[in-house]
Each structure stands twice: as structure tokens, then as C-alpha cells.
Amino acid sequence: MTSTASADRGQRPSIINPGRFAGIADRAIPWFAAATVIAFAVGLYFALWASPEDYQQGSTVRIMYVHVPAAWLAMFSYLVMTSAALGTLVWRHPLADVAAKAAAPIGAAFTLCALASGSVWGKPMWGAWWVWDARLTSMLILFFMYLGIIALWRAIDEPTRAARVTAIVILVGFINIPIIKFSVDWWNTLHQGASVLRFDGPTIHSSMLIPLLIMAVAFMLLFTTLHLAAMRTDLIKRRARAVRLRLARGGA
Secondary structure, three states, X not given: OHHHHHHHHHHOOOOOOHHHHHHHHXXXXXXXXXXXXXXXXXXXXXXXXXXXXXXOOEHHHHHHHHHHHHHHHHHHHHHHHHHHHHHHHHHOOOOHHHHHHHHHHHHHHHHHHHHHHHHHHHHXXXXXXXXXXXXXXXXXXXXXXXXXXXXXXXXXXOHHHHHHHHHHHHHHHOOHHHHHHHHHHHOOOOOOOOOOOOOOOOOOOHHHHHHHHHHHHHHHHHHHHHHHHHHHHHHHHHHHHHHHHHHHHHHO
């Protein structure tokens, strides 16, 4: 009886199966997309109209509701890539490389959004669009790391070799993530210290914290939607490539 049950479990489709995952993604993406639109609608309402102005920054503080979640997701995207890189090198997970490859352009877009919104915010606050601040410089390095990893994937034609090489580069580049996080603590920078993710609790008022968290959820839902869609697209491309190779071998 036990052996039969084990056999049934072994034959049951698993989410790690690329075909099974693609089917789940097809059903999940519309729900995540709808949740993303709702979250952004609620978050932007609170951020633009319901939240108060800052007594020093005025309405300029509202840039925070885009800049901060974008910066969080820029680092989170790299954490996803790092986990996927471990899955590629250590556990040889069949979807690990697909997940890492799909997250890279999204992470690059969030990083660019964080840099651009930070510059717009910095101009009235610091009097300059850009300063070689430790946080800004490490975020710029993260953006170039994303671009380099994307280019590396495209430079290597053989998928298995590309997966291994990029996984190693991703793991080496992870050292920049704690530098970004703790740069305001390690060096004298223009950025203020952490005001939300603190051991002793947030120091930002709830009238600003709640809209910020709603926008963070909206950005996370956007990442999930785009990531699932990109993974599904990459799986389709890999399947088409495998079919072409089989046809080529058959013709030869």
C-alpha cells in the first residue's frame, strides 16, 4: 500500500515541472495583474491625496511613495536572482535559471526607477540631481550589475553553460546588497537612516507609513505579475528552441 502511494506521488505533476508551472502561471497572472491595478489605485489615492505634506519638504515628500518601494524591489529582485542562482548551482532546480533570467530586466527597471526618482527628489532637497553618495553609488553599481548579467546571458549561446556562468556572477555580486542596505550606517551619507525596517519599529508617522506600505505591496504585486509573465515567455522560447534542435537533428 505504501509503495503504491509513493508511486502515485512520484507520478503526480509537480510545480517544478516547467510545463506544469507554465499552466499555473497562465491562471495566476490575470489575478495578480488585477490585484496590482487595485493596489496601485488605492496606494496612489492615499499617497497623492490622503497623506499629509511634510512640514519641511512639502509635497515633494510624495516622491517617497515611488522611490522607496522601487528601491526595495530593486534589491528584492536581486535576492530572487541569488536564490535562483543557488538553485542552479546547488540543487539544479529546473526552473531556477528561468527565474533568475526573468528577474534581471525587472530588477534593472526598478533600480532605474529608484535612481531617477531619487534624483528628482534630491534636486530640491540637496540642491543637486546627483552626488556621489555611498547609497547612490552602490545603487548605480547595482544597475550596471543588472545590465552586465543580462548581457552575459545573451552572450553565451548554450543555455546550460550560460546558466552556470551567470549564477556564479550573481552570487559574487550579492555582496553589493548589504553594502546598499547598510551604507547609511557605515559611511557619512546624505541619506537618512532606516525609518521603516528597524528593530525598534518604524519612526515614520502612520499617516505616511500606511500609504508607503500599500505602495510597497503594489510594487511587489507588479513584480510578481511581470516575473511570472517573463518566466512563462522564457519557457515558451526554450520549448521552441528544443523543438528546432530536434527538427534539425532529424533533418541531419
